[in-house]
Amino acid sequence: MSAYPYLAHWKEEVSRSPSAIYMTLADALALSIRKGYLREGDKLPPQRTIAEYLGTNLTTVTRAFTEARRRGLIDATVGRGTFIRVGAGESHWRHTGPAVVDLTMNLPPIPQDPPLQRIIQSDITAILKQQDLNSLMSYRVTGGTLEERQLGAKWIAPIIGLRRTDEVLVCPGAQSALAAIASTYTQPGDVIVTDRIAYPGIRTIAAQFDLILVGVDSDMEGMMPEQLDRVCAEHHPRLLYCIPTIHNPTTATMSLQRRKDILKVAQHRHLHIVEDDPYSLLMDVPLPALAALDHSRVSYVATLAKTLSPGLRTAYVVLPNADMTRRVIAAIRAIALTNAGLLSALTARWMQTEQAHTILHAIQKELRRRQSIARKVLGEGHCMNPDGPHVWLKLPDWWGSADFVAYARRRGLALVPSTVFTISGEPPQRARIALGSASDAASLEESLHGVLSVLQHKRSPGFTDIV
Structure with a gap:
């Protein structure tokens, strides 16, 4: 050699x-x-x-x-x-120059009306006056207190319906909840089936627990049931991981019939489902979750990171039975122990006073405004959801995803290439734009015009064209 x-x-x-x-x-x-x-x-x-x-x-x-x-x-x-490849290197697309505006992080925009900073300052002051500091700064109950679970059950009821309080857990973020569920249901070497273009967090979990990811093709409504059935017959997966509403990154949303068809395959193949639902509450009238259609087969995770703020470090989890609840609590305790007391108190206060809904409505309004700007600047042909926080940008034939993002970075624009999301097969000629991380709508619009100019720039051919 x-x-x-x-x-x-x-x-x-x-x-x-x-x-x-x-x-x-x-x-x-x-x-x-x-x-x-x-x-x-x-x-x-x-x-x-x-x-x-x-x-x-x-x-x-x-x-x-x-x-x-x-x-x-x-x-x-x-x-x-x-x-x-030309320009290869670890995280090449991240390190090709400073970004003027970072459009990589899928964050909800910070609302100006109501002013979030003033709300947090006022509410933290009230909490410190009303609650014992030792309790706030101590370790919490893993899975949340009874009151926190009740508030969580009420928050997600529009999507999954009314569930008993003992079926709901409060977790320190969706990623730790997803890791806890995956580790509870699987052993090293097991297969998890997911969309061929999928949220990168599931890749991290699979690598950590030595699990095998198998991708399923999708259409405009998300994962295709007949493709899922074929993959299940061939690979015998333990879990299905999916984002049925405003999929990250493709923005696809399953219709009610598609949800029922996916559940039918899961029932036939004895497949448990992990439903990641960060975005449903951004919609005025969300479709019922898979967990609402089949209580016994679906573990449901809804984070506040995309509807209120990632700074709250809070996700609500609904599990199919008491045994799974007990086992997932043990896994969360091993992975992340518990939520932070002060953040839990702030979250609970927002839920109790309806401040959470006020902030949510402001974020909904701002995201719809930003989606409108994106459609006006970038034009048609890209995958967008008017309620969603991101755009799945279609690239012209002459741009590969990683090269496009690297070139955009040199122009001061930070995006995410499709290579990050691709589970199997060739990455599509796409890139994701997160609309919420720009400081304001004017900054976003200026940045999107920059993206448009990069789209229209015809790059020089690379070494792959040399014969």
Whole structure:
């Protein structure tokens, strides 16, 4: 293997790393690029050759290459092979210059009316006057107090209906809740099925617990039931993870019939569903959650990060039975222990005084205004939901996703490439724009005009065009 000296380094990394082999290989490839062992345009050996040298199977190497392509490290062309891409490097699209406006974080805009800073200052002062400081600054009950669960059940009732208080948990953020549920239902090596283009947080969870993600094709209504059934027959997954309403990043929303069809497949295949629902309450009339249509099969997670503020670190979880509630509480305790007392008190106060609904309505109004601006500036042909916080931007033929985002970054605009969201197959020619993180509508509009100019810029061909 003298022609490929870096493979010895890869073999050493695989032998000593406790992580999944495919992730270790992707990390080793990235390190080889950073150290200069591999350069832009270098051709990698065939996957089968790598598998034989490392003593692993071809599937593992294929998964490693898929992960490396997602990171923007390599390009593959049928009949020509796999090459190190131009500008490859760890998080290349993040580090190509300072951003004037960061449009990567899917945050709700901070409302000016009512003024959020003044509300927080006033409410924190009232809480400190009314409640014992030792209690506020101490450890909390994992899963929330009875009162906090009651308030949570009331908050999500428009989406899942009335549920008993003992079925609702209060968790320190959706990501810890999703990790707790996934670790409770699965063992290392199990399969989770999800959309082929999916929220990156599920990738993080799968890597942490050594789970295998399998992607399912979607259409304008989200995951396609017949494709889900086919994947289930082939891979026998333990869990289905999905965002049925205003999917991140595609913005697709399942119709009521699509939700019923997905549940029918899940029932037939004895598949449990993890329903991630960050956005339903941004809609005036949300569709019923999967958890409202099938109590026994769905674990439901609704975060306040997208409807009020990520700073509250609060998510509400509804589980199908008492045994799962007990097991998930134990998992949350192991992962994140409990919510922060002062933030829990602020959240509870907002729920009790209806301030939460006032803030929610202000955020709804501002997001609809920003979606209108995006449609006016960017035009038609992109995936948008008038109530949602992001745009799934369609790119012209001459732009690959990672290259488009890297070039936009050099122009002071931070976006997210489709490679970050792609579970399997080729990344689509798309990028996500988060509309809520701009400081105000005027700043957003200026930034979107910048995005439009990048869209219209016809880039020079890269090394992949050279024969």
